[in-house]
Amino acid sequence: MDLQESRWKEYLKNLGWVLAIGSLIFTVVVGGFIVTNLDHLGRLARVVKLVESDYLEEVSVDTLIEGATKGIVDSLGDPYSSYMNAQENEELMQQIEGxxxxxxxxxxxxxxxxxxxxxxxxxxxxxxxxxxxxxxxxxxxxxxxxxxxxxxxxxxxxxxxxxxxxxxxxxxxxxxxxxxxxxxxxxxVPTVEGLALPGNSDIAYIGISQFSSHTALELNEVLRNMDISKYKGMILDLRYNHGGELESAVGVASYFVQPGPIVYIVDKGGNAVTKASEGNYLGIPFVVLVNEESASAAEIVSGAIKDRGTGTLVGTKTFGKGIVQTIYQLDRGTSVKLTTAKYLTPNKIDIHKKGIEPDVEVKLKDGEEATLSPTTKAFDTQLTEALKVLRQQMK
Incomplete structure (x- = not known):
């Protein structure tokens, strides 16, 4: 046996120990999963092998992995959980940024x-x-x-x-x-619009269309530019707001509730995290407009206002999306969005699939369109009622 052969044998012996230790660690960490799901993994491996050996067309490994990943998430039956390829993930990030x-x-x-x-x-x-x-x-x-x-x-x-x-x-x-x-x-997309309500110079109208990562900052800028202190009351319009980013909703709600809880985030283990007001409470009379398309982050804001009793909700019952999604970045620019928690209002009410009932129920008339960011005094039925309720509060 020459020196080179001896060194190779020693190397292979050491490599064997490394692989054995690695195998042991792998077994300890995921062994339970493998033992429990051996049949399923075998089935998956067999399908991959059949596609590779017998399927008429050529299919790349990337395509198979992408399809399997998407299939796993789709099998949850959750419309709010999804696998996103690189393009879809980039578009979602752009949407969050607005x-x-x-x-x-x-x-x-x-x-x-x-x-x-x-x-x-x-x-x-x-x-x-x-x-x-x-x-x-x-x-x-x-x-x-x-x-x-x-x-x-x-x-x-x-x-x-x-x-x-x-x-x-x-x-x-x-x-x-x-x-x-x-x-x-x-x-x-500007997410916040602010103006003096036409024909009512002492009333501020604030419309928020969605909650992107910069909505709370936008709101702060709008309020400052309007000099909100000169108004005696405010109408906050959250109709047709489908929600968005959680932290943005907390930032916005902080202007409308006093210091204290805004929302509780509860994970699958029942562990709760409290999101509290950031201490920007405006302290002026206000009314919130909501409807059946006010959802998610918009419901966090309106739920906090209703439970804390700082404003009056006018309109129709909200959509009822009381769950939170987390985005996990994967390889090659892909990601998976999973429902990871539910949220509860300050009174610990679960509104998922239930919605939030307004304090004053008002429906639009058949064929009537909402006057979002109104430029004239021709208000829709809900906005007209909101103004009436606000005037009563201001007396």
Whole structure:
């Protein structure tokens, strides 16, 4: 035996010990999972092998892993949990930041089986092209939009500024399909609007359309620019607000509730984390407008206000989304969004699938549209009632 052969044998012996120790650690850490799920893992491995050996077309390993990962999350049956490929993950991050390339459409939550336009965002391609609330998107380029979910539809409509997308929508008012060619633009969505309520110079109107990562900062800037101290009352409009970022909701709620709990976040083990006011309470009379499309983070704010008794909720029962999603970044720019907790209002009420009842119930009339950020004194029924309630509080 020469010196080189001796060294190789020693190396292989040491490598064997390393692998043995590694195998032992692996068995201790995940052994329970493997023993419990050996049949399932064997089935998965067999399917992969069958695809590799017998399937007619060539399929990459990346495609199989992507499909398996998506399938695992889809099997949860949770509409709020999803696997996102690199493009979808990037688009979600852009949405959280409030900046993305797209056409400027907000979809309704009311019927998840349809892609119904809730409203086009002001000064975006969708608004300029004349898309209307209630339009039902039935085709996105060559894709049948009646067979896809909202996340997929949003992904298809977004893209690089300057690129084109064609929508076909069904418009109930004329009972016809309308083809709408659009050119994507950079969409920077302002989430907070503030103005003096037309005809009521002593009343501030604040409309919040969603909760992005910068909404609380936007609200602070709007209040400062308006010089909120000169107003005797405020109307906070959270109608058609589908929610967004948790911390942003806590930051906004801090302006409307006194120091103390805003929301409790409860994980699967029953462990609760208290999110409390940041101490920015304005202390002026106010009314909150809510409706059946006020959801998630919007319900955190309105739930805190109702339970803490600092304002009056006017409108209709909210959507009822009382669960929290966490985004986990994976490899190659992908991510998985999972429902990881539920939230409870300050009175520890679980509103999921129940919604929040307003203090004063008022419905819009048939065919009536909400006057969001009103420019005239022609207010909708809910806003009119909100003003009436606020005036009574201010006496």
């Amino acid at each position: 900046k993305f390339g797209g056409v400027g459409i907000i979809l309704s939550l009311k019927d998840p089986q349809k892609l119904v336009v809730l409203r086009p965002i002001k000064n975006t391609p969708a608004a300029k092209a004349g898309l209307l609330p209630g339009d039902v998107i039935i085709k996105i380029d060559d894709v049948d939009a009646t067979t896809i979910d909202q996340e997929k539809a949003v992904s298809l409509m977004r893209g690089n500024p300057g690129t084109n997308v064609t929508l076909v929508v069904y418009r109930e008012s004329i009972k016809q399909n309308v083809t709408v060619p659009l050119t994507r633009e950079n969409i920077a």
